[in-house]
Structure formats: structure tokens, C-alpha cells
């Protein structure tokens with residue numbers, strides 16, 4: 031029975047990853063229970079990846095795999111989903127249609143988790159929680175109360191059967207905007223809503239919530255939440271690399287990092303061809319009694335890039351196939367959340383990667399899909415190729431030093447990023463009708 035994942039390698043000289051071994055044992059037990067062969071390591075057992083050339087506008091999926099939600103202001107998000115044995119939830123053909131747009135605007139061809147790398151501070155354990163545990167197989171069944179006001183969809187998990195494991199619902203986001211008129215006699219305000227799509231997957235004792243939000247204002251937010259329990263086998267943090275969470279100087283939970291990667295295949299305006307741009311702003315302090323000045327420069331990212339976040343630096347992916355009604359090319363800006371960049375591995379050393387699309391390049395580390403001998407991590411795929419069909423990889427790290435509150439269950443800690451529309455529409459997509467004429471410099475110039 032092929033319980034061992036072919037691709038699961040141990041780093042040379044690394045200690046045996048005990049958790050992976052325990053999970054393999056569990057998979058074996060489950061498999062015996064179900065009387066089925068466990069083929070978790072074979073990506074072939076997952077639903078096939080969407081081909082990048084697939085048209086992004088019309089969701090090409092049956093009703094069970096379709097998500098469609100109209101939000102405040104008339105914005106509609108549409109997408110398909112499928113389930114991957116390793117990384118779980120995959121969103122396909124995501125499109126955005128705010129009120130006033132005649133048709134859906136394709137945004138993403140594919141979006142999903144690409145790894146959760148968990149190195150412990152003492153160098154004794156290091157896990158790839160997506161490819162190296164039963165993450166994808168261990169989809170959790172959701173109780174109705176976990177998906178308030180929403181729908182829990184059934185997921186066919188290969189070898190595991192049907193799991194009521196995908197929640198789609200909406201959630202309030204507070205003010206979408208507010209504007210008072212000059213006389214103070216009128217206030218335009220709106221309360222925004224997000225479409226929320228999520229799953230919960232277990233990786234040993236941790237439970238990961240993979241959450242995607244789609245806002246009525248066009249923003250997409252991806253967050254990975256970690257909850258469940260601390261690893262009961264990693265309480266050897268009395269070596270100065272842990273934190274006591276028992277009484278007195280006891281129960282030193284070993285500190286560790288969660289380095290989460292996402293893989294995004296943009297399909298802006300239905301085309302896989304996109305441009306990538308980096309912006310940097312430099313502030314010059316004033317001379318004498320002057321005022322500081324700031325200069326922003328744009329750098330075209332024409333070749334594969336391992337990018338490092340920096341104050342006043344950002345990237346955007348720009349459509350080559352469509353413009354908004356102001357004649358500006360549509361784009362999405364990458365807005366990373368807080369990160370603790372982990373310099374311990376070559377693939378965790380950078381915050382964002384842009385690589386030229388290659389079908390087999392699916393996981394940021396421990397990638398099982400390319401030919402033998404091919405590099406298995408995203409940093410190695412950055413080798414000077416010209417970007418025609420860029421794939422975006424985002425790395426957000428969290429250094430987890432446990433605290434007393436982590437027992438029990440552990441409160442969710444979140445890490446993630448947003449994709450913010452930049453010139454996707456010519457105006458705020460939620461502009462109320464009586465302000466629709468206010469595009470560009472106001473006539474009063476005020």
C-alpha cells in the first residue's frame with residue numbers, strides 16, 4: 031500500500047520528521063478502515079489543475095462547483111472551485127462584476143495555498159504542512175454554526191469520501207466609504223459586505239482555516255488562520271527557545287515559524303499575459319524650513335523576480351487585455367499583511383516571487399510534480415526567464431512564540447495578504463448615483 035509519498039524527501043542530514051511518520055501511520059489506519067488504497071501523494075488523484083488558457087470569464091463548472099454572490103452596491107463575484115488532495119481548496123476563474131460593468135471582469139484563473147512551512151526553532155523538526163502531512167485529506171466537516179448565514183458545500187475528497195467542508199457565506203466589513211457634503215446636510219455612507227469562502231484542514235494537531243474574502247469594492251483577501259492545538263511533541267523548549275505555558279517554569283512549548291505561501295495565476299481580462307510592475311518611493315528630507323519631498327518610480331519587472339518587501343515598495347499585476355472606462359489598464363495591487371520573513375531556507379528568503387508559468391511548478395517548496403532532479407522550490411525557478419504569463423507567489427511568515435492563552439484550543443492566529451483593485455473600474459465601484467459625475471478633478475478645484 032503506497033502510504034509513503036514519493037515526493038516527501040528528508041533534507042540531507044535532517045532528523046526524521048516524526049510528524050510525517052505519524053501522519054503516514056494514521057493514513058494507513060484510515061485506509062485500512064475504508065478499505066481503499068491511500069494515494070495521497072499522487073497529484074493525479076486530485077482534480078486536474080485548470081489549464082491557464084481556460085477562459086476566465088464564464089465559469090466552466092457545474093452548479094455544485096460554482097460560487098456566485100451579489101453583494102451590496104450590486105457587485106457580483108463568480109468563481110468555480112475544485113479540491114486538490116495536497117493543498118485543498120482551489121479557486122478557479124474568479125471574476126468580478128461591479129454594477130455598471132456590462133460583463134464579469136476576469137481576475138484570477140487559479141488561486142490557492144502553495145505551502146505551509148513550519149520549522150521549529152531548535153532545528154529538530156521541520157515540516158511542510160501542505161505537501162508533507164495529510165492536510166488535503168484531513169478536510170474537516172463543518173458544523174452549521176461555523177458557517178453563519180451561509181451554505182456548506184459537499185467536497186469529494188479523494189479516498190476519504192464526501193465531507194461537508196466548504197463554507198460560502200457573507201460577512202460585514204464595516205464602512206465601505208463615508209462622505210459628508212460641504213454643508214454637512216448630507217452624508218453618503220455605505221456598509222460593505224464580503225463574500226467569504228473557507229475550508230478547515232487538519233495538519234497533525236494544528237487546524238488551518240483557509241479563508242478567501244471577496245469584497246463589494248473589488249478587494250480580494252486571503253488569510254490563513256492557525257488554530258487547534260500546539261504540537262504535544264514539541265515541549266522541549268526549555269533550551270531558551272520556548273515559552274513556559276504550564277504552571278511556573280514548566281511546559282516550554284518550542285517556538286517555531288509558519289511560513290505560508292500562496293500561488294496566484296492571474297487571468298486579468300481573460301488573458302494569462304500580464305505585466306508586473308514594482309513601485310518604490312523615496313522620501314527626501316527638507317532643507318532648512320522646507321517640506322519633505324517624495325519621488326515614486328516604476329520598474330517594469332520583465333524577467334522572473336524574487337522580490338523583497340520594503341517600506342514604500344509595492345507590486346502590481348497589470349492587464350494587457352483590458353482597460354477601464356478612463357482608459358487606464360486594469361491591475362491588481364499586492365498588499366502583503368504583516369510578515370516575519372524567515373531567512374532559514376532559500377525559498378523563505380523572499381516575500382514575493384514572479385515566475386514564468388510552468389505546469390509542474392505548483393508548490394513553493396517540496397514540489398512533487400516536476401521531473402526527477404528538477405529544483406523543488408520556487409526560489410530556484412527564478413532563473414532569468416522573460417515573464418509572459420507570470421505566476422505570483424506570496425510568502426507571509428509568522429514566528430510563533432507560544433503563550434499561556436494558546437491552551438486550549440489555541441486562538442486563531444491569522445496571516446495573509448490582500449489584492450486591491452487599481453484602475454479596474456474608472457471610479458469607486460460603489461459610487462452612489464448622485465456622485466457618479468465626480469470623476470477626475472472637481473470643477474471647483476477644491
Ligand SMILES: [Cu+2]
Nearest residue numbers: 256286288430
Ligand atoms: Cu504555531
